[in-house]
Amino acid sequence: MKLHTSFFYVWLFLLTVTMVQCRKDSTKPLGPGILLTVDKPVDTWYYLKDFLKENNVKLTFYIEMYQDLQDTSKVKMKALMADGHEMAHHTSTHPHSDDYVKQYGIDAYMKKEIFAMTDSMKKDGFNPVTYAYPFGDCTTELDTRLLEHFNSLRKVLGTYMNKRIADMDQVYFRYGDIKLFYGIGIDVRYNRSLDEVFEALEKAKNSRQTVSLYCHYLSVDGKPHEGSDSHILEDDFKKIILKAKELGLRFYTASEVSRKKY
Template identity: 30%
Template sequence: MSSKIKGLAIVILLIFVTFSCQQKGETLEKAGIAISFDDHFIDEWYALRPLFQKYDAKVTFFITCGDSLKEDEIEKLKQLEADGHEIGFHGTVHNGRSTDFIEAEGPQKYAEMELIPGMGYMRAAGFAPTSYAHPGGNHNDRVDSVLFAHGFEILRDVAIANRVYKGIPLYSIAPRVMDWIYYAFDKTRTVDALLIDTDSGLTHDDMRDAMQRAADTNTALMLFGHEPLHGGPKAGEYGFDIAFLEKILIEAHARQLQYYTMSELPGL
């Protein structure tokens, strides 16, 4: 082989190796976690600020019933937003039967009932949500099309690992094999997040394994909950154990997972 050909081969090899390493590094840097919280537990979420700051975590808060936002709640949400968290939207009246309503009344009536009033309240309070969490996880392509037409960048659905009906276990799926709760950075705009509330039946091992999969596959694990609770829920409460959330944050930190807000995902 002539010296010119050898030199050219070496240059090509160096370019290939450099490009491959850069691509691998860029992909590895994306492994992360996207946590969100639903409904209207603003005081309770705000109380978690020290926990989020301790682990440098950023999350998304999906707000419903924007017409009832109090001045102090607005200020707390603005502070959370200033901290790097996202303020998303969770519907005007939290109607968990969006598909039935849009079938019966049509897309315009659906928007007038569930989207337009609440988004007006949010804008008046100083927020411009670009992510939406389906109330009750109820939606179809027709509902989604209306939401996208109103400017939402990403729509989040609900995933449950353990389903029980009237005390009878229906199914149980290990989160590490639930492909649909991992964001692959493929520009997808309809996603599913895994419920972590106390009635989800999840364990610390489940979360550790799920985050390890995210680290191994360069994806983002998507999780969500409702009200922060100290221990188990009391009558009428539904939410996640704060100690369980901290375990998740500890595991994410140990694996150097990045934190993503929901609207960041489709743009990466």
């Protein structure tokens, strides 16, 4: 009987330690970092594959319209994923989600925009576990439903906000286990200067937080993508990366900030 009692107390002790450790892990500060997400396919970004790898940069690509991608794009996705980049979910047709649900219902949205693309990606060896709302359009109902299938959801702050990034507390976070978070765009169209972005990175360092930024296409040699201003210049992007490294910021993926352990 004494032996059984001893085993019970040992088991109870180990259980308590495990629970405390799990609690500590879930609230463990991420440390100063940067979460860079891309809302377009990987093709224009593959050009920077070597640069990203050399600088230990990890991006999260929110993939849209996967069913329309060529095999060459999927090969690039796998090569980037092997370097530590994340392939995430951005819907099958990139609709305004709130309008879609109002017109067709949330079940239709989940079936066509979410499950169909997830199944296609999984068949090709991808496993999207994080999600970004197209246009940032979202509802509480969608949040609840999507979090049944994804570890985190990214929303966006309105580009009209008359604030500098460093003053947008919503795009900064300190702890792991993030389920809902915001990003702010740094494409050319958003008129964010390098000085403003550098200031945002410095705040991340000084406050020991992670800042969430997003962009779309990469403009190589200063050429806009198909006449679109939804792009970031290659030189500017590289300067942002090198500044983040200079400040000692860690590059996180969306999956990493939605996990409990780091």
